[in-house]
Amino acid sequence: xxxxxxxAGGLGSVIGGYLAEAGVDVTLICRQAHADAINENGLSISxxxxxxxxxxxxxxxxxxDEAEGHFDYMMLAVKSKDTHTALAGAASLIDRVxxxxxxxxxxxxxxxxxxxxxxxxxxxxxxxxxxxYLVAPGEVNNHMTVDCTAYFGELDGTISPRVEAIVEVxxxxxxxxxxxxxxxxxxxxxxxxxxxxxxxxxxxxxxxxELDFVHGLLVRxxxxxxxxxxxxxxxxxxxxxxxxQNFYAPISRLKQIYAIQDDNEAVETMLGMGKQLQDRGYxxxxxxxxxxxxxxxxxxxxxIKPFIKKAAELGLEVPTITACYRIIKVLDxxxx
Numbered sequence: 412x413x414x415x416x417x418x419a420g421g422l423g424s425v426i427g428g429y430l431a432e433a434g435v436d437v438t439l440i441c442r443q444a445h446a447d448a449i450n451e452n453g454l455s456i457s458x459x460x461x462x463x464x465x466x467x468x469x470x471x472x473x474x475x476d477e478a479e480g481h482f483d484y485m486m487l488a489v490k491s492k493d494t495h496t497a498l499a500g501a502a503s504l505i506d507r508v509x510x511x512x513x514x515x516x517x518x519x520x521x522x523x524x525x526x527x528x529x530x531x532x533x534x535x536x537x538x539x540x541x542x543x544y545l546v547a548p549g550e551v552n553n554h555m556t557v558d559c560t561a562y563f564g565e566l567d568g569t570i571s572p573r574v575e576a577i578v579e580v581x582x583x584x585x586x587x588x589x590x591x592x593x594x595x596x597x598x599x600x601x602x603x604x605x606x607x608x609x610x611x612x613x614x615x616x617x618x619x620x621e622l623d624f625v626h627g628l629l630v631r632x633x634x635x636x637x638x639x640x641x642x643x644x645x646x647x648x649x650x651x652x653x654x655x656q657n658f659y660a661p662i663s664r665l666k667q668i669y670a671i672q673d674d675n676e677a678v679e680t681m682l683g684m685g686k687q688l689q690d691r692g693y694x695x696x697x698x699x700x701x702x703x704x705x706x707x708x709x710x711x712x713x714x715i716k717p718f719i720k721k722a723a724e725l726g727l728e729v730p731t732i733t734a735c736y737r738i739i740k741v742l743d744x745x746x747x
Contacts, residue, residue, distance in 0.1 A: 412580060413482045415504065416440060417475065418489030418497050422514065424551045425543030426486065426586065428454045431468040433584035438478045439471040440501075446471035448549025457546070458553035460585060475501035484577060486537075487513040487524065491713035494520070498527045505529070510573050512537040512563070516605050516698065517713040518598055521566060531566075535574060536594035538562045538601045540659040541586060544701065554695055557659050559587045564594030596653050603648045603655075604663050606714050606732075609699035611637045613742070614735040616696075617703045623696050628685025634678045636731075641668045641677075643729040647718045650725045662688075699739075708746045711739045 412435045416423040419439035431437040431454075439449065453466030472478055485508040489497040494515070505527070511534050513520035525531035539562075542555025561581055563574045570590045581588035591597060608624065615633055616622040627633040645655065645665060655665040664684055671677040699709045715736045722729045 412436065412484070412576065413480065414438070414484045414486060415475075415478050415482045415508065416486045416488055417501055417504070418487060418493065419445070419471070420488070421544035421551050422539075422541065423486065423488030423543075424449075424454060424545070425456060425458075425553045426488070426514070426539075426541060426581075426584075428456045428463060428465040428469065428551070429460075429584035429586055430580055431465050432463065433580050435468060435580050435584075437469045438482070439469065440475055440478060441471055441473065442548075443473040444548040445545070446473050448547075452549055455550040456553055457550070458543075459556050460553055476503050478504065478507075480507070482508045483510065484508065484573075485511045487511070487515060487520065489515070491515050491517045491520070491710045492708060494523055498523070509533065510535055510577075512577075514539045514541075514561075515713075516602065516710060518602050518717055519713075521598075534566065535571070536562075536564050536566050536598060538594065538597045538658075539586075540601065540604075540662070542695070542698075556586075557662055559589055559658070559660075561586055561588040562591050562594060562597045562658065563588065564591045564597070566594065568592050568595075596656070597658050599648055599651065599653060600655060600658055600663075600665065602714065602717065603644045604659060604665060605697070606718060607637070607641050607644050607665070609697045609709075609711075609714055610640050610732060610735045610739075612697045612700040613703055613709065613739050616700060617742070620704060623694050624700075625685055625688045625693060625695075628681055629689065631678065631682065634681040634685065635674075637681050638668060638674060638677045639731045640735065641665065642674075643722075643727075643732045644718055645669050646727050647722050647725065647729065650727060651721075703742055703746065706746055708743050709739055711736060711743060715739070 415438045416427045419441040427437045449471040456463040578590045657663040657666040
């Protein structure tokens with residue numbers, strides 16, 4: 412199997428590196444300095460799965476035109492805000508890739524890939540919560556994973572041989588993955604979870620660079636804010652006919668919050684989650700939180716705004732989400 416990763420920063424490099432260890436022929440398209448370091452010294456992965464130095468079945472380049480040969484799959488891993496630029500520069504891959512999928516945090520990525528490649532049948536659904544960030548050129552850290560970290564499925568609700576093949580190599584690479592017939596629901600639930608965590612984190616924690624996600628959940632007012640955001644996001648998610656499943660347990664608590672009618676009980680549940688994560692030594696920040704801390708514009712328009720738009724379509728009120736979105740857009744106005 413051959414895989415090309417378009418936008419191999421932290422996450423793309425982590426996944427690509429593990430798949431290379433599993434025997435997949437991986438090409439990473441990334442920044443020049445990162446590519447040079449990988450080609451010279453291999454890809455170094457640290458974090459939750461230990462130390463890895465990947466120097467077999469992997470190559471890196473700075474542009475799509477430099478990626479050699481034909482590929483079974485292309486994984487799009489750039490930030491959502493960079494999708495248009497990345498795809499515009501990757502036209503040479505359209506006729507050299509059999510199947511396209513995206514691990515981005517948005518709900519429109521499959522449609523964007525279909526429009527770009529001109530053939531919706533070449534696109535399959537994909538979702539992951541796996542986390543990775545760039546430490547230095549040639550070095551990435553794998554700081555986030557869960558019991559089942561990725562899902563694949565055809566957009567028509569079927570499981571095809573190409574879905575089964577990519578699921579097999581993800582699992583072989585140590586990334587617990589499932590093939591599902593309900594990928595559309597997974598995509599919406601992941602966005603709900605990401606929007607919940609991101610909206611909460613950026614609206615509560617960015618004033619202190621030493622705080623991470625768990626710190627916010629250890630404070631009652633923080634847990635109350637988290638629950639308020641979750642209630643509104645869940646109202647949009649469930650109004651589309653879905654019921655929360657906690658696809659990304661144990662960090663997902665959407666199912667519990669949805670089932671608990673009493674707000675105080677829901678808050679206690681989140682305080683308990685914060686304590687559990689603290690006891691496990693978990694330390695982490697959301698991607699949107701990291702963007703703000705690093706002075707980069709956020710993906711608020713791709714992660715939060717879809718819920719505001721969908722709420723308006725469904726006649727739902729989402730005042731907390733709307734207020735948080737406004738706050739984050741003020742920050743965005745002064746970020747690069």
